[in-house]
Amino acid sequence: MVFAQTPDRAAIQAQVAKRHDTAVKALQDWIALPSIAAEDRNAAQGAEYMAKLAREAGFQKVEIVDTGGKPGVFATLDAGAPTTVGVYYMYDVKQFDPAEWSSPPLEARLVDRPGLGKVIMGRGATNQKGPEMAFLTALHAIRDAKQKMPVNLVLVAEGEEEIGSPNIEKLVLRPDVQAALKKSIGVFMPMGLQDPDGAVTVNLGAKGVVELELVADGKAWGRGPSKDVHSSLKAMVDSPAWRLVKALDTLVSEDGNTIAVDGFPKPAPLTAEQRAQIARSVAARDEATARKSLGVPHWIDDLSWEQANERLVSQPTMNIQGLVGGYTGPGGKTILPHRAVAKIDMRLVPPMTRDGAVQALKAHLKQRGYGDIAVNVSGGYDPTATDANAKLIQAQIAVLQRNGIEPLLWPRLAGSYPGFVFTQPPLSLPAGHFGLGHGGGAHAPDEFFLIESTHPKVQGFDGAVMSYVDYLYELGGSGGGSTAAK
Amino acid sequence: MVFAQTPDRAAIQAQVAKRHDTAVKALQDWIALPSIAAEDRNAAQGAEYMAKLAREAGFQKVEIVDTGGKPGVFATLDAGAPTTVGVYYMYDVKQFDPAEWSSPPLEARLVDRPGLGKVIMGRGATNQKGPEMAFLTALHAIRDAKQKMPVNLVLVAEGEEEIGSPNIEKLVLRPDVQAALKKSIGVFMPMGLQDPDGAVTVNLGAKGVVELELVADGKAWGRGPSKDVHSSLKAMVDSPAWRLVKALDTLVSEDGNTIAVDGFPKPAPLTAEQRAQIARSVAARDEATARKSLGVPHWIDDLSWEQANERLVSQPTMNIQGLVGGYTGPGGKTILPHRAVAKIDMRLVPPMTRDGAVQALKAHLKQRGYGDIAVNVSGGYDPTATDANAKLIQAQIAVLQRNGIEPLLWPRLAGSYPGFVFTQPPLSLPAGHFGLGHGGGAHAPDEFFLIESTHPKVQGFDGAVMSYVDYLYELGGSGGGSTAAK
Numbered sequence: 001m002v003f004a005q006t007p008d009r010a011a012i013q014a015q016v017a018k019r020h021d022t023a024v025k026a027l028q029d030w031i032a033l034p035s036i037a038a039e040d041r042n043a044a045q046g047a048e049y050m051a052k053l054a055r056e057a058g059f060q061k062v063e064i065v066d067t068g069g070k071p072g073v074f075a076t077l078d079a080g081a082p083t084t085v086g087v088y089y090m091y092d093v094k095q096f097d098p099a100e101w102s103s104p105p106l107e108a109r110l111v112d113r114p115g116l117g118k119v120i121m122g123r124g125a126t127n128q129k130g131p132e133m134a135f136l137t138a139l140h141a142i143r144d145a146k147q148k149m150p151v152n153l154v155l156v157a158e159g160e161e162e163i164g165s166p167n168i169e170k171l172v173l174r175p176d177v178q179a180a181l182k183k184s185i186g187v188f189m190p191m192g193l194q195d196p197d198g199a200v201t202v203n204l205g206a207k208g209v210v211e212l213e214l215v216a217d218g219k220a221w222g223r224g225p226s227k228d229v230h231s232s233l234k235a236m237v238d239s240p241a242w243r244l245v246k247a248l249d250t251l252v253s254e255d256g257n258t259i260a261v262d263g264f265p266k267p268a269p270l271t272a273e274q275r276a277q278i279a280r281s282v283a284a285r286d287e288a289t290a291r292k293s294l295g296v297p298h299w300i301d302d303l304s305w306e307q308a309n310e311r312l313v314s315q316p317t318m319n320i321q322g323l324v325g326g327y328t329g330p331g332g333k334t335i336l337p338h339r340a341v342a343k344i345d346m347r348l349v350p351p352m353t354r355d356g357a358v359q360a361l362k363a364h365l366k367q368r369g370y371g372d373i374a375v376n377v378s379g380g381y382d383p384t385a386t387d388a389n390a391k392l393i394q395a396q397i398a399v400l401q402r403n404g405i406e407p408l409l410w411p412r413l414a415g416s417y418p419g420f421v422f423t424q425p426p427l428s429l430p431a432g433h434f435g436l437g438h439g440g441g442a443h444a445p446d447e448f449f450l451i452e453s454t455h456p457k458v459q460g461f462d463g464a465v466m467s468y469v470d471y472l473y474e475l476g477g478s479g480g481g482s483t484a485a486k
Numbered sequence: 487m488v489f490a491q492t493p494d495r496a497a498i499q500a501q502v503a504k505r506h507d508t509a510v511k512a513l514q515d516w517i518a519l520p521s522i523a524a525e526d527r528n529a530a531q532g533a534e535y536m537a538k539l540a541r542e543a544g545f546q547k548v549e550i551v552d553t554g555g556k557p558g559v560f561a562t563l564d565a566g567a568p569t570t571v572g573v574y575y576m577y578d579v580k581q582f583d584p585a586e587w588s589s590p591p592l593e594a595r596l597v598d599r600p601g602l603g604k605v606i607m608g609r610g611a612t613n614q615k616g617p618e619m620a621f622l623t624a625l626h627a628i629r630d631a632k633q634k635m636p637v638n639l640v641l642v643a644e645g646e647e648e649i650g651s652p653n654i655e656k657l658v659l660r661p662d663v664q665a666a667l668k669k670s671i672g673v674f675m676p677m678g679l680q681d682p683d684g685a686v687t688v689n690l691g692a693k694g695v696v697e698l699e700l701v702a703d704g705k706a707w708g709r710g711p712s713k714d715v716h717s718s719l720k721a722m723v724d725s726p727a728w729r730l731v732k733a734l735d736t737l738v739s740e741d742g743n744t745i746a747v748d749g750f751p752k753p754a755p756l757t758a759e760q761r762a763q764i765a766r767s768v769a770a771r772d773e774a775t776a777r778k779s780l781g782v783p784h785w786i787d788d789l790s791w792e793q794a795n796e797r798l799v800s801q802p803t804m805n806i807q808g809l810v811g812g813y814t815g816p817g818g819k820t821i822l823p824h825r826a827v828a829k830i831d832m833r834l835v836p837p838m839t840r841d842g843a844v845q846a847l848k849a850h851l852k853q854r855g856y857g858d859i860a861v862n863v864s865g866g867y868d869p870t871a872t873d874a875n876a877k878l879i880q881a882q883i884a885v886l887q888r889n890g891i892e893p894l895l896w897p898r899l900a901g902s903y904p905g906f907v908f909t910q911p912p913l914s915l916p917a918g919h920f921g922l923g924h925g926g927g928a929h930a931p932d933e934f935f936l937i938e939s940t941h942p943k944v945q946g947f948d949g950a951v952m953s954y955v956d957y958l959y960e961l962g963g964s965g966g967g968s969t970a971a972k
Contacts (some may be wrong), residue, residue: 039815227931231807309722
């Protein structure tokens with residue numbers, strides 16, 4: 001592997017190796033404390049722990065920020081450097097059901113994963129504590145090697161990413177936080193970007209998202225029952241559950257794939273450059289592997305792999321996450337439920353906005369006679385986009401290329417993260433993700449992050465740490481040369 | 487209160503009073519053993535207990551019958567009488583959630599209920615163990631008073647009533663059971679028929695029912711995912727949850743109230759006599775009380791009280807009991823579920839049949855392009871009807887009138903019970919419900935059955951027992967006189 005301008009890189013790498021066990025143990029301890037906003041679990045403890053990790057890694061000022069929701073963390077590391085870099089963290093994780101896991105999700109055991117090596121398995125391992133711990137370990141290692149930090153850092157960490165970041169603006173746009181970030185060249189989030197074959201995709205943005213519940217309720221409707229009644233009464237009593245079905249039916253096309261909400265904002269078409277990026281990426285990725293891993297025999301409309309990916313990048317979505325109404329246990333129960341709920345997420349692409357999408361949905365329901373159906377938005381945000389020419393992105397490409405990786409550019413993640421708060425006014429900064437290493441199972445059982453790789457092109461934990469070391473020096477202006485070290 | 491021809495009625499009544507505490511304790515013990523078919527709970531124990539209760543009450547032959555599902559019980563009491571009467575029991579009860587109860591549902595505590603008196607509160611108290619225990623107590627009391635049983639009895643008890651009696655024919659139509667029942671003048675089920683004001687309705691039939699799940703599943707569909715995947719993939723992956731919504735949408739009218747299944751069997755219109763029965767009953771019942779107790783501000787289509795009741799009696803229904811798909815916990819979870827389920831019940835009126843309704847539903851789904859959606863029928867049966875002139879019914883009317891109650895006749899219960907197995911060929915017997923006494927909360931929390939009544943027109947447990955004593959003597963041919971005893 002080829003590295004360039006990081007000064008005394010070998011000394012830092014030695015500190016990373018020396019710190020390996022300590023860092024893995026720290027990651028295990030962190031996974032053992034799951035903060036889950038959706039379940040109101042461990043928010044205060046999670047923020048305290050996040051603050052402690054930041055202090056220990058060298059941030060001189062660390063503050064827990066009241067957001068009205070789960071607390072955030074704001075921290076600065078002043079290295080007296082000319083360049084300042086923003087870092088976005090989440091300390092919360094997704095819900096989990098231990099019964100579905102092959103290894104206890106809070107024990108973060110090291111287990112062998114064939115073809116990859118030794119992984120740490122636990123909730124949050126890759127989304128996002130593993131990569132985040134690797135980045136903090138980079139700061140420790142630079143200090144332990146008695147090197148000067150090449151950039152100043154501004155860290156913002158939230159505890160509500162997994163519920164759609166409902167209060168991210170209260171954290172990021174607080175005047176002093178905003179002022180600190182405004183000095184930065186952009187904001188990045190640590191992430192293990194390597195595919196199982198070592199390839200890396202650099203994302204230039206992400207879709208926006210809105211999470212919401214549609215609730216049909218007898219009381220709000222003024223028809224049907226205000227409590228569950230015997231199902232035989234259906235002959236004389238209206239049904240909120242049927243009302244929900246009828247309202248849902250109006251939201252999408254017959255095949256369920258196109259949003260049919262009246263006046264819903266329209267997406268901008270892909271540019272030629274975006275199409276070219278997709279074509280290049282798709283050529284490098286195996287369709288059969290993707291279909292098999294998802295258990296999907298056909299894409300929507302039997303689209304080709306490239307067409308399906310163009311749709312993935314370019315189209316907004318209206319998805320049912322869950323349906324909950326009435327009796328949900330085993331077998332049946334003869335009730336007419338008074339209430340039924342659809343859990344929905346919408347994904348948005350520029351120039352659509354969260355508020356525009358929600359307003360259109362509400363107006364549509366009202367116009368179609370379903371004004372009584374509650375639209376309870378629990379979180380969400382606008383899409384985000386960053387220019388490929390930004391230094392934040394160009395530094396990623398440079399570090400990857402010096403690692404022997406020719407990154408693929410990807411126009412827009414289909415998943416979402418609240419990058420909008422950085423890329424939109426008032427901050428208007430570049431934003432992205434970075435990091436070597438590999439993980440899987442985000443939002444699913446057996447989530448993992450690779451610790452010791454058996455694949456020569458895929459970095460384990462220490463390699464991920466070094467990717468952050470190199471990135472920081474690159475961002476600080478020390479990179480770009482050609483002095484190579486294997 | 488006026489009673490007639492029951493010989494030595496006072497002696498029997500004395501035995502009922504003497505047995506009161508024993509009988510109530512026996513009911514409490516029975517409630518403490520809930521058999522719940524939907525949860526696969528206590529079927530074998532429930533059948534054993536049912537058999538024990540029958541033996542103790544004087545049935546000479548008692549047999550547990552393998553039905554392929556939960557076991558049934560077949561018992562005969564040969565009194566050497568010219569008349570034989572069939573009795574239908576269920577020993578299973580509905581599911582319950584103790585958190586929703588004001589008194590532990592298996593403890594069957596005696597609690598005061600204002601306006602009614604002392605009630606026994608527990609799962610199964612009124613549906614159906616309370617009335618069933620009262621009937622068994624009548625048999626004990628006749629024996630304890632050294633009286634001759636006026637009729638022979640044939641008892642069939644099932645453990646799957648609450649899941650739609652999927653194996654009732656395997657019990658009732660087994661050749662020897664069928665032969666025993668064939669000798670009877672009809673079959674009745676013990677039931678506390680009194681309203682809180684003492685009024686009694688004699689039902690001449692019941693709707694049929696089908697309970698089923700409609701399941702949309704990626705694997706069966708051959709589209710969408712075969713496991714839950716990240717919701718961002720909605721842009722390129724079909725959604726079984728949306729497919730379920732679209733299929734459901736085709737099943738009912740826009741208001742959710744009329745079945746729109748192509749070729750669905752049609753109900754027979756009400757006869758003039760049935761309309762008259764409804765009009766008489768409706769005049770005697772208070773609409774405001776009914777609407778308040780159900781929490782229903784308007785009936786379907788703003789129908790009048792009488793029109794709503796005509797609809798209740800005459801119209802088939804398609805009801806959503808529950809919707810379950812994907813993530814059903816608190817908040818949201820960004821998944822695209824691979825599977826979604828609607829729990830449905832359909833209620834049927836003559837001449838519709840269970841098989842006809844299921845076939846039409848399946849054909850409709852196939853015709854509309856939803857042939858992949860599974861129709862998993864878990865139970866159900868045809869509607870049932872009995873002629874008002876049958877001795878089984880006329881004896882009820884006679885006993886009620888001698889109790890000072892002018893019963894209202896009701897064409898058809900909107901709820902369901904598997905009377906079809908008795909009223910249709912090969913048995914073609916009258917079937918119905920009978921019993922004084924009062925209960926409430928069937929299928930709901932705080933289910934109860936009245937034990938000690940404070941209302942002069944409503945019978946407590948001992949009065950319910952005596953109503954069965956009188957009914958048996960009436961059926962045996964001893965009734966009908968006018969010798970009155972207060």
